Every structure is written in C-alpha cells, then in structure tokens.
Amino acid sequence: MDHKSxxxxxxxxxxxLSRVLGRVRPLPAIDLDLTQACGCVLAADVTAPGPLPAFDHATVDGYAVRMEDVAGASPERPVSLKVLGDVSASSWRPVRLIPGTCFAVAAGASLPSGTDAVIPLGWTDxxxxxxxxxxxxxxxxGLRRAGEERESGAxxxxxxQHVTPQLIALLAAAGVGDIVVRPTPRVVxxxxxxxxxxxxxxxxxxxxxxVNSHALTAAASEAGAHAFRVGICDDEPEALRAVLDDQTLRADLIITTGGTGTGPGDMVRRTFGRDRTVEFSTVAVYPSATIGFGSVGPEEVPITCLPGDPGAAMNAFEVLARPIILRLAGAEPVxxxxxxxxxxxxxQSPANYREFRPAHVAERRGGGYTVAPLPGGPYTLSGLAxxxxxxxLGEKVTTAPAGSTVDVLLFDRHR
Amino acid sequence: MDHKSxxxxxxxxxxxLSRVLGRVRPLPAIDLDLTQACGCVLAADVTAPGPLPAFDHATVDGYAVRMEDVAGASPERPVSLKVLGDVSASSWRPVRLIPGTCFAVAAGASLPSGTDAVIPLGWTDxxxxxxxxxxxxxxxxGLRRAGEERESGAxxxxxxQHVTPQLIALLAAAGVGDIVVRPTPRVVxxxxxxxxxxxxxxxxxxxxxxVNSHALTAAASEAGAHAFRVGICDDEPEALRAVLDDQTLRADLIITTGGTGTGPGDMVRRTFGRDRTVEFSTVAVYPSATIGFGSVGPEEVPITCLPGDPGAAMNAFEVLARPIILRLAGAEPVxxxxxxxxxxxxxQSPANYREFRPAHVAERRGGGYTVAPLPGGPYTLSGLAxxxxxxxLGEKVTTAPAGSTVDVLLFDRHR
Incomplete structure (x- = not known):
C-alpha cells in the first residue's frame, strides 16, 4: 500500500462529503432572460402569464369551416363553400363564419368565431x-383552442428544474420573458x-x-461552470495570497492544486493551515487525496485545495469539487x-478506501450493463482518458470477483 | 390526418437525411491550444512527444531506497539508513544511492539513480x-518508471475522438500543447x-x-455549437437577404424558421425557392415538417429552413439540424x-410518417428501460419540456401496443 501520507x-x-457539502449553499437566485438561462436551474416555480395556446388558431394551412356545412362532404359529393377572405398569422380582424361560408387560414392564424374545424388544403381544390x-x-x-395545453396561471x-431548450420553448410560447434561476457558478x-x-x-x-490547471478548468466547464484558468502560482505564500485577493472578486469557488501534503514543501497547506482558513483532511479515497476545504476573503468564497498529482487531482475533483459546483448551481442530485x-x-482494491477505478461501461443486449476496469494503475491518466x-469499490471491498455486481458512475460521453 | 400541406x-x-447529410462535410481542421479544444473532435491521431511518465519519479512523500538495504526491515527489526539529502518535485541534481543510504523524496520528485522503491513516511520514523x-x-x-504508461511516439x-477533460489531462501530461481538431460550428x-x-x-x-429563435439557439448550443441568435426578420425578401449577407461571415450553418409552406405568405420558400439556392421537401415526419436545405453566399454556407410552428421546428431541429451540427463538428455518430x-x-401513430413522440424514459430495476408517452398532442411544447x-414510431406503425418494444432517443438531462 503506497497511499498513506x-x-x-x-x-x-x-x-x-457530508461535512463539506453541508457548508455549501446554492448561489443566490437572479432574474435572467430566457436565452441566457439555458443550463441553469430554476430557483422558483414558473407560472403561465396567459393561456397556452393564447388564442384559438389553425395548425395547418386550409379553410376554417362550420361542422354543419361540411358534415356530409365526401370525394364523390364534395361541398362547395364561399371563401369570405384570408386570415394569415400576421393579420387579424374580428370576423365570423356564417352558414355556407369559410375563411382561408394559414397555420398559426387566429380563427374566425364560429370555426369548428380547419380543412387542410389537401382535402380541397x-x-x-x-x-x-x-x-x-x-x-x-386542424385547430387548437386557447388554454388547451395550459390554463393561465398554471x-x-x-x-x-433544469432549463433546457425545450423548456425555453414552452416558457417563451406561454409569454414568459425572464425567469428566476441560480446563476452559473464561476470557478477559478x-x-x-x-x-x-x-x-x-x-x-x-x-x-x-x-496538467491540472488545464484539465480541471475543462472539467469545471463540463460540470456547468464558467471556469477561469489562472494558471501557475509559485510556492510563495504571498504570491498565492495576492492571486486569491484578485480572484475572489470573480469566483464562486476557487480550486487550487498541489501543496496539500504534510511535507515542508507543501506551501498551500502551510499557508492556509496556519490561519485555519482551510481545513485539510486525508480522505479515504483511492487514488489518494489530501484535500482542503474552507473559505477565503471577506466574501468567504469557498476554496478547495486538491492534490498535485494529476490522477489524484482529477479524482478529487470528481468526488468533491464537482458536487460543490452542482450544489452552487442549485442542481440535485449533485x-x-x-x-x-x-x-x-x-x-483488487485497497481495504478501508473507497476506490474510483476508471472503467469501460457497456450496455448489455437485453438490458443492464457490463463494466471492465481499464489497464494501468490507479494514478494513470490513460485509463481515465x-x-x-x-x-x-467500497471501503470493505478488497476483491470484487468477475461476475459480481458493482456500482458505476457514468460519464457523459456524448452530447 | 391533418399534417399534409x-x-x-x-x-x-x-x-x-442521407441526401442532406451527404452534402455536409466536417469543418476544416484547425490547430488549437489544449484548453480551448475541450468539447471538440480530434481531426488527427495524437502521438506522445515523450515517454509518460517522462522520468522515474516518486508517487508518495517518503524515502528513496535500494532493495538490498531494506529487504529485511520489519516493525520488530527496523533498518536504519543515512539520509543523504532531500529531493523535491522542483529540485534536481544527479545523485546516486550508495549502500546504507537513502534520499528523502517528495511525491513527483525525480529519483536518485539506483532507487528500487520509495518507502512512504508512514512506514518510518x-x-x-x-x-x-x-x-x-x-x-x-511508491514510484513510477519513465515510459511505464506510454512510450514516446505512442x-x-x-x-x-472527443476531447474531454480527462483526455486533456493525459495529453498535457505527455507534453502535448496543441492538437488538431474540428472547430466548434458557428450557428446563426x-x-x-x-x-x-x-x-x-x-x-x-x-x-x-x-419562440423559435430562443429555443433553437439554446438547442444549437446544447448540441455543441457557438450559437448566435439574430432574432426576428420580417417577411421581406430584401430584409432576409441583407441579414444573410451579414451573417454568412460568421456562420457555418444558418437556421431559419417560418415561411417554408406553399402559401402566398411563405416568404422564405418564395425567396429561396425562386433562385433554387434552397430545396424544400415535405418530409414524412410527425410533427410534420416542410424543411429547406441548401447553401447561400459565395462561401456556400449551409442553410436549413425549418417550419414556423414551434413544435414542428423543435422536431425538425432534432431530426435534421442537430445531425448537421454534429457532422460539421466531425462527431460520429451524429x-x-x-x-x-x-x-x-x-x-397510435399516423401511417407512412416517422413520428417522434415526447416521452418519459425510465430505467427498469433489473435492466432495460420503460417508456411512456407524455400527454398532449404532437404539437404541444409542454410534453417536450x-x-x-x-x-x-416508424412509418409502418399505426398502433404500438402496451408491452411492445420501441426505439427511444435519449436526451441528456443531467450534466
């Protein structure tokens, strides 16, 4: 075993996780224009300002008719109706069907009062x-009635709920212009x-x-954050503090990597451990992780300090930083x-440690999944890629035999 | 049946689809910095410029030792070694272990020659x-050897392949700085x-x-594009042409909605149909879609003209525009x-039409999926949301009975 420090x-x-996530609150809600809110999480219910559809309208190009006039129509005995006028989606006047007449209507057009149906063009001459x-x-x-889909106030x-393109379509159609959401977390x-x-x-x-500032910035973006890569900071406490003073202004979460060990060169731990702004814990996960969590600056911006080894840093991001970002965004589950x-x-897996092993998951014909570990030791990046x-592989697992059932966290690998 | 026009x-x-996608080529490849390439698709294999790891190094804080010196060590009979010096991740000098000695090493540090193992701090005083x-x-x-994970040139x-945060970690670690990818498609x-x-x-x-410009801009972003919402263009052919002249400069794909029908008010079809830049097809999908596809401007920027009804537009985006965006991005499958x-x-489903019905998919205990249609007619946005x-539901399906097996396309609903 080489993972003790x-x-x-x-x-x-x-x-x-329960200790750390208990200290992280979703970001304060803001009012955003619909288009800017895609990907965010709603912070309040949204009600319909009007009925949906807003008014009776045609769903096809055709003729608005009364049932009495066309009930007997057939290919052999077509019915002839007088066309009183045209209504397009962009035109409207208060018109009314009278017996023996119809209006030509375009899809989306408001219907003359008295309309029972819209005859599609293909059924006519x-x-x-x-x-x-x-x-x-x-x-x-060929028509839809006002409020048929949702009543006003529904x-x-x-x-x-997550704001998806499809939800934007629904909300826009109902007359909603902006919504109350959690903002996208900004991660430095x-x-x-x-x-x-x-x-x-x-x-x-x-x-x-x-490796870390590049890979973790990308990982934070993928988790839904606006991620800013500051890059490399030397092992100088004053340099680190200066960077943090600058960055807390635009950060909802700060992620550092490196220097979390107990050695004399472990600058991050020495700097933050001294003033107790960050608490460092050796977490029983594998790849191993000594992780710090705390807050910095007058705004008390959350900060998490991940290990320097890229394999351990990616794993620590996965088990801790990603859930923090999702919590800040208001998402559940995190x-x-x-x-x-x-x-x-x-x-094989080390006793007393919760191991996260890069794996290939496949759907089985007939349902369910199979999973295979990827080659390479726990710190390799090629397996993870x-x-x-x-x-x-839980704390009690030392051997998981072929054929047994294990839990697998799924990456999104396709858009 | 109300879906014929x-x-x-x-x-x-x-x-x-085969006709349209046959005309769409992946965007020309470009060279991008690793961090900027996340989410893109590689346009060439990437080989390792050096071995990975690049040199023999410690994976834990501890002591670099020779096997001969420590082979007999036990809690009862500890072995004492002289510490010749410290090596940190940021220091290096050409040092060598001699019998009875060791070096204190930090995780990440280069190893003295002759090192056989690194003893973690926890095993020592x-x-x-x-x-x-x-x-x-x-x-x-406690150590990894140069090239253990990948040889130089591998x-x-x-x-x-998609560029993921995990792949960025691997490539950065191997010394790769920039990669050849398809750029993110720009969609107007x-x-x-x-x-x-x-x-x-x-x-x-x-x-x-x-509804459409907002929802489709969000949908294009979700599909991986840089999406630009131009907004509303009046039904004036000259206005539309002027907008296109401006927008082709920043577009890899132009999406319009509305005016694709055969009526006198269907401006988009009249404008593009006349000069044959865009070919309009009534596609046998439900919700129904008359869709145009062609190219505009001297650069021959692809353009797709979707219907104006929001339900039909979202469906047409899904079946056509989304695959075009993925093809431009170089992704497979699209x-x-x-x-x-x-x-x-x-x-129930209309004969001869391929229907895409909003549905709720659930994983079944024991494997496999169940699916339930969402209430509301085919043009409702609430079901889609x-x-x-x-x-x-394929062209030949008119009734799909409870208990039968159907194909379901899965949305990404979680990050």
Missing amino acids: GGAEPVALAEF EGMAAVRVGQAPKRGN VLAHNG VIATGDELMDTGRVSQPGQLVD FRPSVKANLIETV EATGLMV | GGAEPVALAEF EGMAAVRVGQAPKRGN VLAHNG VIATGDELMDTGRVSQPGQLVD FRPSVKANLIETV EATGLMV
Missing part, C-alpha cells in the same frame, strides 16, 4: 373565391508549485508540466448518475 | 539525518414572420411570440444514443 486516520468519504371540400373533418380538426416548471483554477511549467513541453526532473453493472474481470465511467 | 408526396426521413524503516517494500513500491488519442438562428414579436408578452391574434424500451401504454427522450 502519514498523520491522522483518514476520514471516510461519505463523512467528509384550393379554390380562391369558392372552395370544394372533398372530406368531412372531425370537430376540432405551473409550467418547478423550482429545481490555480495550480501551485515551483516545479510547474506550462503545457507543450515534456516534463523533466525538476520541471513538471502543469452526484453523477450511477448504475449497477456486471463486472467482467476480477479486481478512455473511461466511460468510474467503478466504485 | 398539399403538393408532392412526402419524402421518407431516411432518404431525406520520518527521521531527518537518519531514518528508521519498519517495513520492507516490494520492488517498485498513439495517445485517435482521429474522431433567424426567425422570420411579420407576426413575430419578442418574448415576454402573451401572444395575440396577429402577434405571435418568437444521432442521439438510442435504446430499446418497453412501452407502458398503447399509442418534460420529456427525457423521444419515442420513435
């Missing part, structure tokens, strides 16, 4: 002054370490590529969807 | 000048119609809220993931 007994993940109708409609054919969407990502250099070069002894899957090869999910 | 026999969806080791490691404990990711959305007014008011006869599901109530998927 000395010090106190590791805290169980469930306990750690498409006449201009008079039209021959070759088929009897059912009452209500609840259209609920507090906590800072990598710390004197050894770090920017991407595009191969690491050398003493000079490691900064964890990824999970399925039960049939394990296709035996895996190929994974479609994370197999969860 | 007259004219030629409708074209089958599969035939229409954490001594400074000398350290007592109370447990014998396995060879390779393929790290394949042409066609224009609603046409004299009757349209902006959102935030309830529709009136002659004045309809512009269609949503589909599952087989057990239908829990009998549904609640849907987690679209039930696909």
Whole structure:
C-alpha cells in the first residue's frame, strides 16, 4: 500500500462529503432572460402569464369551416363553400363564419368565431373565391383552442428544474420573458508549485508540466461552470495570497492544486493551515487525496485545495469539487448518475478506501450493463482518458470477483 | 390526418437525411491550444512527444531506497539508513544511492539513480539525518518508471475522438500543447414572420411570440455549437437577404424558421425557392415538417429552413439540424444514443410518417428501460419540456401496443 501520507486516520468519504457539502449553499437566485438561462436551474416555480395556446388558431394551412356545412362532404359529393377572405398569422380582424361560408387560414392564424374545424388544403381544390371540400373533418380538426395545453396561471416548471431548450420553448410560447434561476457558478483554477511549467513541453526532473490547471478548468466547464484558468502560482505564500485577493472578486469557488501534503514543501497547506482558513483532511479515497476545504476573503468564497498529482487531482475533483459546483448551481442530485453493472474481470482494491477505478461501461443486449476496469494503475491518466465511467469499490471491498455486481458512475460521453 | 400541406408526396426521413447529410462535410481542421479544444473532435491521431511518465519519479512523500538495504526491515527489526539529502518535485541534481543510504523524496520528485522503491513516511520514523524503516517494500513500491504508461511516439488519442477533460489531462501530461481538431460550428438562428414579436408578452391574434429563435439557439448550443441568435426578420425578401449577407461571415450553418409552406405568405420558400439556392421537401415526419436545405453566399454556407410552428421546428431541429451540427463538428455518430424500451401504454401513430413522440424514459430495476408517452398532442411544447427522450414510431406503425418494444432517443438531462 503506497497511499498513506502519514498523520491522522483518514476520514471516510461519505463523512467528509457530508461535512463539506453541508457548508455549501446554492448561489443566490437572479432574474435572467430566457436565452441566457439555458443550463441553469430554476430557483422558483414558473407560472403561465396567459393561456397556452393564447388564442384559438389553425395548425395547418386550409379553410376554417362550420361542422354543419361540411358534415356530409365526401370525394364523390364534395361541398362547395364561399371563401369570405384570408386570415394569415400576421393579420387579424374580428370576423365570423356564417352558414355556407369559410375563411382561408394559414397555420398559426387566429380563427374566425364560429370555426369548428380547419380543412387542410389537401382535402380541397384550393379554390380562391369558392372552395370544394372533398372530406368531412372531425370537430376540432386542424385547430387548437386557447388554454388547451395550459390554463393561465398554471405551473409550467418547478423550482429545481433544469432549463433546457425545450423548456425555453414552452416558457417563451406561454409569454414568459425572464425567469428566476441560480446563476452559473464561476470557478477559478490555480495550480501551485515551483516545479510547474506550462503545457507543450515534456516534463523533466525538476520541471513538471502543469496538467491540472488545464484539465480541471475543462472539467469545471463540463460540470456547468464558467471556469477561469489562472494558471501557475509559485510556492510563495504571498504570491498565492495576492492571486486569491484578485480572484475572489470573480469566483464562486476557487480550486487550487498541489501543496496539500504534510511535507515542508507543501506551501498551500502551510499557508492556509496556519490561519485555519482551510481545513485539510486525508480522505479515504483511492487514488489518494489530501484535500482542503474552507473559505477565503471577506466574501468567504469557498476554496478547495486538491492534490498535485494529476490522477489524484482529477479524482478529487470528481468526488468533491464537482458536487460543490452542482450544489452552487442549485442542481440535485449533485452526484453523477450511477448504475449497477456486471463486472467482467476480477479486481483488487485497497481495504478501508473507497476506490474510483476508471472503467469501460457497456450496455448489455437485453438490458443492464457490463463494466471492465481499464489497464494501468490507479494514478494513470490513460485509463481515465478512455473511461466511460468510474467503478466504485467500497471501503470493505478488497476483491470484487468477475461476475459480481458493482456500482458505476457514468460519464457523459456524448452530447 | 391533418399534417399534409398539399403538393408532392412526402419524402421518407431516411432518404431525406442521407441526401442532406451527404452534402455536409466536417469543418476544416484547425490547430488549437489544449484548453480551448475541450468539447471538440480530434481531426488527427495524437502521438506522445515523450515517454509518460517522462522520468522515474516518486508517487508518495517518503524515502528513496535500494532493495538490498531494506529487504529485511520489519516493525520488530527496523533498518536504519543515512539520509543523504532531500529531493523535491522542483529540485534536481544527479545523485546516486550508495549502500546504507537513502534520499528523502517528495511525491513527483525525480529519483536518485539506483532507487528500487520509495518507502512512504508512514512506514518510518520520518527521521531527518537518519531514518528508521519498519517495513520492507516490494520492488517498485511508491514510484513510477519513465515510459511505464506510454512510450514516446505512442498513439495517445485517435482521429474522431472527443476531447474531454480527462483526455486533456493525459495529453498535457505527455507534453502535448496543441492538437488538431474540428472547430466548434458557428450557428446563426433567424426567425422570420411579420407576426413575430419578442418574448415576454402573451401572444395575440396577429402577434405571435418568437419562440423559435430562443429555443433553437439554446438547442444549437446544447448540441455543441457557438450559437448566435439574430432574432426576428420580417417577411421581406430584401430584409432576409441583407441579414444573410451579414451573417454568412460568421456562420457555418444558418437556421431559419417560418415561411417554408406553399402559401402566398411563405416568404422564405418564395425567396429561396425562386433562385433554387434552397430545396424544400415535405418530409414524412410527425410533427410534420416542410424543411429547406441548401447553401447561400459565395462561401456556400449551409442553410436549413425549418417550419414556423414551434413544435414542428423543435422536431425538425432534432431530426435534421442537430445531425448537421454534429457532422460539421466531425462527431460520429451524429444521432442521439438510442435504446430499446418497453412501452407502458398503447399509442397510435399516423401511417407512412416517422413520428417522434415526447416521452418519459425510465430505467427498469433489473435492466432495460420503460417508456411512456407524455400527454398532449404532437404539437404541444409542454410534453417536450418534460420529456427525457423521444419515442420513435416508424412509418409502418399505426398502433404500438402496451408491452411492445420501441426505439427511444435519449436526451441528456443531467450534466
């Protein structure tokens, strides 16, 4: 076992998460224009300001008719009606059907009063002054009535619901212009370490590529945040404090990586541990993680300090930072969807640690899932890059035999 | 049946899609910085510029040792080693272990030559000048060797693969700085119609809220595009042409809604049909759709003209515009993931039309899915707003009985 870093007994993940997430509140609600709110979570129910549809209207291009006039129409015995005028979607006047007459109407047009049905063009000779109708409609054919879908005042969407393109369509159609949502969380990502250099070069002894600020900024975006990559901060407490002073202004969450261990070079822990703004915990997860959580600045912006090893940082983001971002956004649940899957090869896992193992999940013909671990040790990034999910091997699991059922968290791998 | 609009026999969806998608090519590849490429699709394989890991390094804080020195260590008989120095992740000098000595190393640090294992702090007394080791490691404990994960020159990711945060981590770690990807498609959305007014008011006869430009802009974003909402264009051919002249500069795809019918007020069809830049087809899908596809401007920017009815427009986006966006982005497959599901109530569907019915999909205990249609007719937006998927009822289906198996396209409803 190589995942202990000395010090106190590791805290169980469930306990750690409940302690941290208990301190994170959804962001205060704001009023946003519909289009800007896509992807956000509603912070209040939305009611319909008017009926939906707003008025009786045609759903097809055709002729607005009275049932009495066309009830006997058939291909053999078409009915002839006088066309009193045209109504388009953009025109309106208060008109009324009288016996033996109709109006030509366009899809979307308001209906003359007395309309029982709209005869589609295809059932007619498409006449201009008079039209021959070759088929009897059912009452209500080709039209929709005001309030048929939702009454005025009806609840259209609920507090906590995600704003999707389809919900935007419904709300716009009902006359809603803006809605009360949780704003998109703003997340600032800072990598710390004197050894770090920017991407595009191969690491050398003493000079490691900064993987984390790039990968975690992308991961925060994927989790729904506006993510800002600050980049690399040297192992200087004053430099770190200066960066934080600047960044707290635009941050709902700050993520740092590196320096969370107990060694003399672990600057983040020394800096924040001293003034107790951040509490550091060794969490019993594998890949291992010493994670800090606290708040900084007068605004008490939440901060989480993740380990420097990229594999451990990605795992810590997954188990902690991602749920924090979803909590800030007002989303529930804050964890990824999970399925039960049939394990296709035996895996070993460390006792007392909750392991998240990169895995390939597949749907089985006939239902259910299979899951296979990806090759490479727990700290490898290649397995994670190929994974479609994370197999969860609980604290009590030391061997999960082939054929047993395990929980798997599913990544979104397709838009 | 109220979904015919007259004219030629409708074209089958599969035939229409194959014709249109056959004309759409992935966007030309560009070179992007890793962080900017998240969400894009690779246009070339990516090979490792160096080995991964780049050099032998410690994975834990501890002591770099030779096996010969510590093979006999146990809690009862600890082995004492002289500590020759410290190596941190940011320091490096060419050092070498000699018998009876060790180096204190930090996680991430390069290893002295001759190192066989790294003893974690927890197995020791954490001594400074000398350290007592109370447990014998396995060879390779606490360290990773250069190239252990990937050799220099190995393929790290394949042409066609999506760039995920996890892939960014892998590529950055291997020394990759930028990659060749398809750019994010830029999509311009224009609603046409004299009757349209902006959102935030309830529709009136002659004045309809512009649902489509808002909902389709959001839908295009959700499909992975940079979407630009131009808003409302009146039914004036010159106005439409002027808007297009402006917008083609920033568009990889133009989406219009409204005016695709055969009536005298159907401006989009009259304008584009005349010069044959756009070909209009009545597609045998339900909700019904008369859809145009063609190209505009000297750059031959693809354009698709969707119907004005919001339910029909959303459906046409789903069946046609979304696959076009994914094709431009280089993604495969271009269609949503589909599952087989057990239908829990009998549904009727029009013959000869491929129907996409908003539905609620649920995973069944023990595997597989169930699906239930959502209430409301085919043109309602409320069903679509609640849907987690679209039930696909093929051309030959007129009744799908409860208990039968149907195909369902799955929406992404969770991040």
